[in-house]
Amino acid sequence: MTKRDELLSAVESSVRAYCDAEHDFRFKANDPVVRLHEPTFSTDEIMAAVECLLSTKVTMGPKVVAFEKEFCGAFNFAHGVMNNSGSSANLLAVAALANPAARDGLKPGDEVIVPALCWSTTVWPLIQLGLVPVFVDMDPETLNIDPEQIERAIGPKTRAVMLVHVYGNPCDMDAIVSICNKRNLILIEDCCEALAATYGGKAVGTIGRVGTFSFYFSHHMTTLEGGICVTDDFELAELMRILRAHGWVRETENRDAYLKQYPDFDPRFLFVNLGYNLRATELQGAIGSVQLPKLAGFVDARRENTAAWKKDLARFGEFLAFQQETPKGRSSCFGFPMTLTDKAPFNVRDLMAHLNKARIETRPIIAGNMAAQPGLKLYQHRIVGDLPHSSWIMHNGITFGNHQAVDAKARDYVTGHVESFFKAQGLI
Numbered sequence: 001m002t003k004r005d006e007l008l009s010a011v012e013s014s015v016r017a018y019c020d021a022e023h024d025f026r027f028k029a030n031d032p033v034v035r036l037h038e039p040t041f042s043t044d045e046i047m048a049a050v051e052c053l054l055s056t057k058v059t060m061g062p063k064v065v066a067f068e069k070e071f072c073g074a075f076n077f078a079h080g081v082m083n084n085s086g087s088s089a090n091l092l093a094v095a096a097l098a099n100p101a102a103r104d105g106l107k108p109g110d111e112v113i114v115p116a117l118c119w120s121t122t123v124w125p126l127i128q129l130g131l132v133p134v135f136v137d138m139d140p141e142t143l144n145i146d147p148e149q150i151e152r153a154i155g156p157k158t159r160a161v162m163l164v165h166v167y168g169n170p171c172d173m174d175a176i177v178s179i180c181n182k183r184n185l186i187l188i189e190d191c192c193e194a195l196a197a198t199y200g201g202k203a204v205g206t207i208g209r210v211g212t213f214s215f216y217f218s219h220h221m222t223t224l225e226g227g228i229c230v231t232d233d234f235e236l237a238e239l240m241r242i243l244r245a246h247g248w249v250r251e252t253e254n255r256d257a258y259l260k261q262y263p264d265f266d267p268r269f270l271f272v273n274l275g276y277n278l279r280a281t282e283l284q285g286a287i288g289s290v291q292l293p294k295l296a297g298f299v300d301a302r303r304e305n306t307a308a309w310k311k312d313l314a315r316f317g318e319f320l321a322f323q324q325e326t327p328k329g330r331s332s333c334f335g336f337p338m339t340l341t342d343k344a345p346f347n348v349r350d351l352m353a354h355l356n357k358a359r360i361e362t363r364p365i366i367a368g369n370m371a372a373q374p375g376l377k378l379y380q381h382r383i384v385g386d387l388p389h390s391s392w393i394m395h396n397g398i399t400f401g402n403h404q405a406v407d408a409k410a411r412d413y414v415t416g417h418v419e420s421f422f423k424a425q426g427l428i
Contacts, residue, residue: 012047015047018377026407033360034406034413040222040291040404045291048290058283059279061282064285069227075203077203077206082280082284085216086121086212086214088227091121091125092240092278095125097115097212105236111133112134112159113134113154115137115163115164117389120375127380133382134383135384138166138393140339141324142324144171145164158185161180164192165197166193166365167365167366170198173200174200189205191199192212192227195221196220196332197329197400199330202380212229213227213230214227220298222291223225223280223284226288244279246275306333306402318343321338322337335401336399337399339396339398360417365393368394370390371383
């Protein structure tokens with residue numbers, strides 16, 4: 001063993017001892033708390049990051065490339081372009097499709113249909129690239145974009161659909177792909193809540209022209225911050241690599257083609273397009289490589305929790321509606337969303353307050369009706385219909401933590417406090 005190995009071993013021993021003592025995120029009956037998320041990382045991920053820091057090689061390099069290949073291999077994606085967040089993944093995907101160099105791309109003024117139930121970073125990249133979001137309503141059972149509303153929204157300027165697999169539940173991809181093929185629309189999959197979800201046996205993200213994922217701290221697996229764009233289109237992947245880092249060609253796979261085309265430029269600093277700085281770090285790539293093999297187990301735990309809660313809370317079905325898994329879909333169960341029915345004689349904030357008092361953390365479902373947010377008033381957009389389902393879920397939706405650290409005791413604790421709420425309301 002070299003001196004370096006001895007030193008690393010000593011560091012790892014100390015880190016492992018610390019994590020063993022401090023990283024106990026299991027539910028404790030004598031000190032109960034159910035958070036929206038608990039960390040998925042510990043000693044192995046910390047050591048992967050520490051080794052990058054100790055090497056002093058921290059900016060995007062071979063560890064990011066290795067993770068891109070591992071992630072693509074795990075889900076049968078052809079090309080992956082890692083970046084610094086899921087939000088950046090959405091920006092990068094839209095920027096590539098809206099770039100003059102893109103084949104059959106988008107142009108300023110083109111309309112892109114989006115679900116009203118979404119997160120802000122599904123919408124802002126469209127506006128930032130001069131596109132016009134068109135908001136449509138969702139299916140109240142799956143919480144996903146309603147294909148019938150997509151058809152209703154299509155107009156002469158419609159060029160794309162950007163869907164969201166809400167809380168890991170795949171959209172009705174057969175219907176949506178059929179619409180896009182018939183109408184010659186580009187399909188963009190926002191999979192930031194849907195790591196490891198599948199539709200018809202295929203990973204979400206493989207079905208549209210480009211898909212995006214997030215590795216944020218609270219998601220199924222993490223690189224702390226981080227995201228990735230995936231596509232079967234090599235030219236689009238190369239364009240995203242160019243836009244990801246300043247518009248230069250340094251990280252492209254077919255770099256020699258650009259150098260031959262522009263032989264009079266220094267090959268180290270050849271810029272062929274505009275660009276951003278959306279690069280991931282080596283720490284993120286290294287952490288991702290450690291996390292990825294654990295992802296299936298994390299998703300299995302979430303699915304087990306979902307099945308158990310649906311069974312245990314079914315007796316409150318007159319007042320609570322639960323997200324239904326899409327036929328042919330396998331959800332990765334990002335959370336456990338519930339919506340009050342119109343028969344509920346109480347306010348969702350009352351239920352939230354009751355659970356929060358018991359140290360069960362809650363939150364609304366995504367951003368609710370994004371089209372109703374005040375920021376949209378500043379920018380051009382179009383709304384199709386009154387969006388009744390998205391508006392209802394904005395004011396009557398609730399979710400609590402569903403993750404790898406939630407076990408049977410934690411589930412029972414949550415169920416018990418939902419039950420005590422109904423008792424306090426005189427409903428049971």
